[in-house]
Amino acid sequence: MLGNIIGSGIFISPKGVLDHAGSVGFSLIVWVLGGGICALGSLCYAELGVTIPKSGGDYSYVTEIFxxxxxxxxxxxxxxxxxxxxxxxxxxxxxxxxxxxxxxxxxxxxxxxxxxxxxxxxxxxx
Structure with a gap:
């Protein structure tokens, strides 16, 4: 689940974030905001896991809903x-x-x- 929410981009993007943010403080704010958005995504997955108690992850959720x-x-x-x-x-x-x-x-x-x-x-x- 962690790979679906955060992804592999976290290993590639820190230098780009720091370059485009202009300062270390602003880049830390960007990372904290991104972490908050990831936390909201993980809460959505947790709610789906409780609501649809089937194995299969994304496939089960999408099949049940759509x-x-x-x-x-x-x-x-x-x-x-x-x-x-x-x-x-x-x-x-x-x-x-x-x-x-x-x-x-x-x-x-x-x-x-x-x-x-x-x-x-x-x-x-x-």
Whole structure:
């Protein structure tokens, strides 16, 4: 559930938030507001879990509320699009963070990050 609410962007976006906010104080305010919105989202999930006591998470909630076709479409879009892209972003972020100390004055080589990311994804699936 935590991955659905916060997401992998939290590992990528802190530098961008600080750059665009202009000051550390304002960026902290932005993070606190974002945390409040995430807390509201988690409360919605908690309420759905109490109201619809079925296993299956999002699929069960959407199927119960909107019907079988919408639940089916959500499940297939999650399996074919959302979960693989999330895994790819997490693997690329991990590989950039792991390789960055070896290449302090420049970006890590493209092929090195892709090879490490591919290795991570393959190891994740075994």
């Amino acid at each position: 019907g079988g076709l919408v639940g089916f479409l959500l499940l297939w879009s999650a399996v074919l699009i959302m979960y693989p892209t999330t895994l790819a972003v997490i693997a690329l972020t991990f590989s950039n963070y792991v390789l960055q100390p070896a290449f302090q004055n420049c970006l890590p080589p493209f092929i090195a990050t892709r090879l490490l990311s591919t290795t991570c994804v393959c190891e994740y699936n075994t």
